[in-house]
Amino acid sequence: MTSQTPRGSQEALRDEVRAWLHANWPGRDREAPHGWLAKVVEGRWAVPRWPAVWMGRDLDDEHARIVESEFAAVGAPGAGQDRTNLWANTLLARGTDALKEKLVLPLLRGEVGMCLLYSEPGAGSDLASVRTRADRQGDHFRVNGQKVWTSFAATADYGMLIARTDWDAPKHKGIGFFFLPMKQPGVQVRPLRQITGESQFNEVFLTDAVCPQENLLGEATDGWGVLQTALAYERSAMGEAARGPRRGMGQSAPADDPLIALAREAGAMEDPVLRQEIAKVVILKRLNTLNATRAKADMRQGTSSSLMSLGKLAMSRILHEEARVRTLILGAESLLDGPDHPRADDTNFLTLNAYFTSIGGGTDQIQRNIIGERVLGLPKEPEIDRDVPFRAVRTS
Amino acid sequence: MTSQTPRGSQEALRDEVRAWLHANWPGRDREAPHGWLAKVVEGRWAVPRWPAVWMGRDLDDEHARIVESEFAAVGAPGAGQDRTNLWANTLLARGTDALKEKLVLPLLRGEVGMCLLYSEPGAGSDLASVRTRADRQGDHFRVNGQKVWTSFAATADYGMLIARTDWDAPKHKGIGFFFLPMKQPGVQVRPLRQITGESQFNEVFLTDAVCPQENLLGEATDGWGVLQTALAYERSAMGEAARGPRRGMGQSAPADDPLIALAREAGAMEDPVLRQEIAKVVILKRLNTLNATRAKADMRQGTSSSLMSLGKLAMSRILHEEARVRTLILGAESLLDGPDHPRADDTNFLTLNAYFTSIGGGTDQIQRNIIGERVLGLPKEPEIDRDVPFRAVRTS
């Protein structure tokens, strides 16, 4: 790609994407055909912001968004992975040449299953206190410990792992970040049943699991820094997504909000007390949508948005409030459960699953710390374990 | 007083109090005659738990409560000051002989005006960071600094003062506790206007104010300990008292709760949304009364009650909630104010004055710390300024 003048380049690019899609994509809102992602990579649309050597086009954000919007317009997946592919971005940013050579393109092509090996039973809010150990032995690391809250662990080829490499350094300074091969005897996966009864997560037991030296990202004691890179990619990829109830709670317009639909069905729209409660929740949802729209506009203008970090906290409140109001609407029906009672089942599932958002991925409390400190600039609390050798730190 | 057998002694004591009251008190629920408190002290009823040398009777709590209940039965004040008189109790517990000789009995007789000189502009929640200084000069201390939130400062004869005596000791260990004479040139009192427009409090400016050595309670650097004694007396004396709005919000029965009266008058009892809001507040008030009753019963049985410390937090919530619901009831009328619009005036006053309870005497936040730590036994936060010389401590 050679540099072009901005105006003309945008039109030319748009034409190029459209032409390619026209030639390759089966049509608006159709299913992606087999091998689609490989084709997108081949066409250099997967990571247009990346350098040519990694199948990119060196485009700036404005141009890259044109590619994404054209793909989105016909419902084609796979473009803009330089924004959304957590794994590939982290690897490209911090991986060894050998590992990049081996995995970057397969990751873009969706050929590699991945999972996250961050949290531990004793390291939840406080990730930097991980006790899983990675000990160097010649050309590999030997990994022992226990991880938890891992999705897709059973099918993953690699897990992005943080593990302690130096017990005498302060907690943030003795951690390594690895692409741990999952398909080996030292890795055992056990499904973890959630309070909803589902099992989306796993515990992962690591017993003398082996990780090649080349699968270390960054320095062996700089894993905390790599993790921050990875978390930033994760946040920007997650965007406004949040899990709702099992059935019917998408991003629908207020007029056909499923809460209002439920209330209508249950005759609750006649009740002035419930109307106020319902309106409050519907309004909270609408406000969150408006905030997300503003956040995107801010980002498009290149200003960082404080709105981004508020989304998760807002969603947590919305989910808990919606569950509460649904319960008010159903009354005694909420005693019931199971497929014979879908309204109660939905409401009860939502009640429990709201904790997925208010606890998972940083509790509301941690989230408020982050907003207070990073967005509002309020001072941190004294960190009594910050500069102490990890061995000497108090843990559960 | 000689010791008596418990049973008979109670009846005998009750007879004695009754006979004395019959001879001296003008009658049920009458005004106290001039010189009444002096007479109560004379009759040894003011402080029945105290030793005889201080006009007491050495009674145990059970017997002393008989004295109090007989006084209460006819509406006569002045008994049981060994429980309720903050000033006299603090002085007796920690004062010098000279000061006790001079002030204990006058305090019981209500002849000495008192105020509290604890808070400072820079020392609110964190009282131990007072910067008012008391420097020893021969047989007295010279006091300089500024106090705030002082009631009755203009008429007080003495103020119970905490001031820094040692700037090289850690913050809690360099404070003295004094009975500062208020009627001297070095003490200047300026009324402080509150957000309600009232001025119940004052700022007190101390400029080379003089405090005799004998007015120091305890050691010159043990004032923090004396303060704890004084605060304990204050808490037990305050009991369940809390300030309401200017008009009509006493401890009335739920049936004639003034909130319900207001709602009736404004026609709000017909509105199902407001009925729920009103019921919530009325119920909170009733729960607080029930908690207070349980707390008293617990104390009568000698068990310490966790309920006591909850009362202030509960009252704070009640006052703010009542103000909110009154506003809902009044609607646009709450825009108004002043004596021509008493309902609005009450509601607006309550809205602002609720902060008197949620901020004054320890903010709700400090109160939750106290409940968490002292009642629930949760660990304290790291105190970064605890063992540092006060000079080196960071202040506003």
Add this chain to the structure above:
Amino acid sequence: MGVLGVAVPERFGGIGGDAVLIEALMEEVGAALVCGPFLSSAVFAAALLENLGDAEISAKLLPQMAAGSLIAAVAVQDAAAAGTQSGVAPKARQKASGWRIEGEVAYVIHADAAHILLVAAETSEGLRVFLVEGNAHGLARSPLSTFDKTLRLSRLRFDATPARRIEARRETTEALANALDLVRVALAGEQAGGARRVLDITVDYAKSRIQFGRPIGSFQAIKHMAADLLLEVESATSAAREAARLLSMGSASAGAAVSLAASACGDAFVKVTADAIQMHGGIAFTWDHDAHLYLRRARADAQLFGTPAFHREQYLRAMGA
């Protein structure tokens, strides 16, 4: 087993406990998350029988119930789901062969395990309570799947089901109301006791769980939530005990106190159990941790015999407001 006779008079082999004792017992039931038909049989059914006062039937049933050999359930339309359901009570007709019941009742608590049922049915003279054997002809019990797995609910269908009329020494509605008052006080006790236990568990966890080098209970976010929950727990306890006290005294203000307790304890138990999960973090999001069991119980309890909102309205009415 003695506790099953708590509401049964001593002359029938029970403990003859009053509302105060029952409330105290239920605080323990709530704390330990006891499963079983205690509330429905030992409290509700026993109190209803005692209030109706049919000498013969009482003498026959209550001793067995006190001994634990007989479990009863009460089928009263809209009792368990007061305020949010409105069904039609079953009808009873007297045939030559005796009384027959026709109709259905939903939300009947622990009916599946009951040997006998006390069924409120409409007669030509008004509502009356009937005794139906668990194995009676024409009785169908359909279990309903429940969110709180420790609560068993059934829908009962009566199809010309033979029944025996229980004689009543007072109006049936009055006997029912009295029994329901006791049930609501008992439930309030369960809620207060459950909330207290959950707070205890949570505070203990907050003392031992270390993050950032210190117990999470040292952080204000957790500490202040705990302080607020303590206020909820103590208020619930005060309300439940006061209702029990007034009910046991036969006070005229017992009704208001029962509504107060039902509303305050219902909300408190839900709030405490819900916040407790949040305070625990991830561990309480797992099935194996007890926290969600308490939340499930709390959500169920907040619906049984009237929701908090229903009882707030009842409270205002009892106050004449």
Add this chain to the structure above:
Amino acid sequence: MGVLGVAVPERFGGIGGDAVLIEALMEEVGAALVCGPFLSSAVFAAALLENLGDAEISAKLLPQMAAGSLIAAVAVQDAAAAGTQSGVAPKARQKASGWRIEGEVAYVIHADAAHILLVAAETSEGLRVFLVEGNAHGLARSPLSTFDKTLRLSRLRFDATPARRIEARRETTEALANALDLVRVALAGEQAGGARRVLDITVDYAKSRIQFGRPIGSFQAIKHMAADLLLEVESATSAAREAARLLSMGSASAGAAVSLAASACGDAFVKVTADAIQMHGGIAFTWDHDAHLYLRRARADAQLFGTPAFHREQYLRAMGA
């Protein structure tokens, strides 16, 4: 002074700003706690005149209003106190000498300082808007004492007060509704801007106020309140700006967006100002600190032109729910 012409078309010497510009301006008004008849005259009265479209009167009044030499107030029964008041609109009768108005209107904003009044009165042909001179015979303005001292309210009495009928190119109710939509968007902007400023002030204080050897903003109790308030502020801002955007586009969903903004911004401003006092502690309990001035404004704003609860109901209705 140019801002006084923000809602006045350019042809009448104004800026001809749309809802987006007015909302942005009002964010600044709210932040700075500006006093004066801006909302009532420069927005409400100007928008009403412009919507009525009486060419002669507009040409006479609007240039003076834009220049700041003429202040107008709008007297519409139940407009400022929408949803909680219900009075009877004044009546207008045509006499030989011209129109005469009879009746009263309460809660008229900044009427005391107004040179002219726009009065909605019932005629035999329905509601019409009349122009009344501030010094007209038979006009009595009684000031009402207010909690927010920056808000001036009056009760107006008309006793055969001479008036001039303003010609309207559309239904009076429609012109009024359009003007009220703009006023509500403007008010939402004031609320969002005020809330943001109060949060800024509070966060600054929390950074500089030291207790226990560290800034109080380092304590979670304060930090977490601030985080929650930021969500309120940002949501209010989003709502106010979206309503302005849709209104300026003449979108069919503008009505719903206005109700959404009115409800969300009203609640947010009150919550932020109320919590801000608590976060400041004692210093904000003093008269000399600005915190209570913002709370007073927030409480007033939450009543003007409909309470948050009123607008929640309006929102549902706009949604067809």
